[in-house]
Amino acid sequence: MLDIKWIRENADALDAALASRGAEPSASDLIRFDEERRQHVQKLQDMQARRNAASKEIGAAMGRKDLETAESLKAEVAELKSALQAAEEDARVLDSRLEDALAGIPNIPLEEVPVGADEADNVQERLVGEKPGWNHAAMEHFDIGEALGQMDFETASRLSGSRFVVLRSQLARLERALGQFMLDLHTSEHGYTEVQPPLLVRDEVAYGTGQLPKFADDLFHTTDGRWLIPTAEVSLTNLVREEILEHDQLPLRFTALTPCFRLEAGAAGRDTRGMLRQHQFNKVELVSITDAETSIDELERMTSCAEEVLKRLGLHYRVMALCTGDMGFAARKTYDLEAWLPGQGTYREISSCSVCGDFQARRMQARYRIPGEKGVRFVHTLNGSGVAVGRALIAVMENYLNEDGSVTVPDALLPYMGGLTRIERAD
Incomplete structure (x- = not known):
């Protein structure tokens, strides 16, 4: 399997290598899959950070006896928990999509390998x-x-x-x-x-x-x-x-x-x-x-x-x-x-x-x-x-x-x- 980081930095080289093997160009799709996965991971991390912060704020609100704010924060945490479960499943789907796509890409020939069809x-x-x-x-x-x-x-x-x-x-x-x-x-x-x-x-x-x-x-x-x-x-x-x-x-x-x-x-x-x-x-x-x-x-x-x-x-x-x-x-x-x-x-x-x-x-x-x-x-x-x-x-x-x-x-x-x-x- 190829390194997605290398693909991001060498998209043209990948497509040229695939062409030499008689395969279709794939760099743009792989990079798009990776970008969507990375964006989703960032979204997931932001949600997790907000849930952790809200959980701490609940304790602070309770310490101030601000029950209204505490209840509001509890509702937000519950909503975030549910959203995180769905987002984690989406993350698994996006990870699997990228891995499956990478699994179908052949290796990159060395430079000295003669170029040919068969x-x-x-x-x-x-x-x-x-x-x-x-x-x-x-x-x-x-x-x-x-x-x-x-x-x-x-x-x-x-x-x-x-x-x-x-x-x-x-x-x-x-x-x-x-x-x-x-x-x-x-x-x-x-x-x-x-x-x-x-x-x-x-x-x-x-x-x-x-x-x-x-x-x-x-x-x-x-x-x-x-x-x-x-x-x-x-x-x-x-x-x-x-x-x-x-x-x-x-x-x-x-x-x-x-x-x-x-x-x-x-x-x-x-x-x-x-x-x-x-x-x-x-x-x-x-x-x-x-x-x-x-x-x-x-x-x-x-x-x-x-x-x-x-x-x-x-x-x-x-x-x-x-x-x-x-x-x-x-x-x-x-x-x-x-x-x-x-x-x-x-x-x-x-x-x-x-x-x-x-x-x-x-x-x-x-x-x-x-x-x-x-x-x-x-x-x-x-x-x-x-x-x-x-x-x-x-x-x-x-x-x-x-x-x-x-x-x-x-x-x-x-x-x-x-x-x-x-x-x-x-x-």
């Missing part, structure tokens, strides 16, 4: 690695998996409907190995603390990271009012909600391997075959909580941590700086890592790393204290995929495909595969 305007930062050099025909992951007899969409559909998969045998183990490898790398070499967070969260938690209210239609909602997490970012970032941290505690770095759940309401017709866009999938998430001065450097660090996963798996990928029109709601700057998929003959996102500034912290009331400094500051938050496990499985299957239809296990995963070096069809 993914076509994203900017390539670098290419890493080489495409596979084999001469046999490429295949898409679902054809590979079905030919191996270990990737079953038909049974998953009978169990749960579309956009689910059943993995069996060696492929199931390969996906598990990917998740374990990523967690071990991030905890033992990159300094992240492993967490096993709840998969169900309250409204205020989903609100804190920006999923609510804007993206409610993309989330699964339970009958008891909770939400299934679309990413562990939601749970991990909210670990510091309503906290005041000491400056020397920062940065905090968390990682988790969790199932993620998304309705994909806005993705009808996209990637309907295979595992690229599922209602349920596994992902290793990275979250950092930093101070204001180091958050941009932390984005570069986090991105390099996610890249290391792809490097050790021997995957060819590119790093893309997202343009203003393609960034997520809470992000100020985002890098996407896109792995090369030979079966599709294109690059597909496998990780997305974003810095959010204090946007989420304001929603969560997450702050930190600097020694010797009066008051507190909002922390800065970052999140990234380190990486999406299902998509990493897709990339490994398509890039390590052998001519006979088997899949070679990347060296980095061998310690997790119990001696298995190739994924082959069981006869």
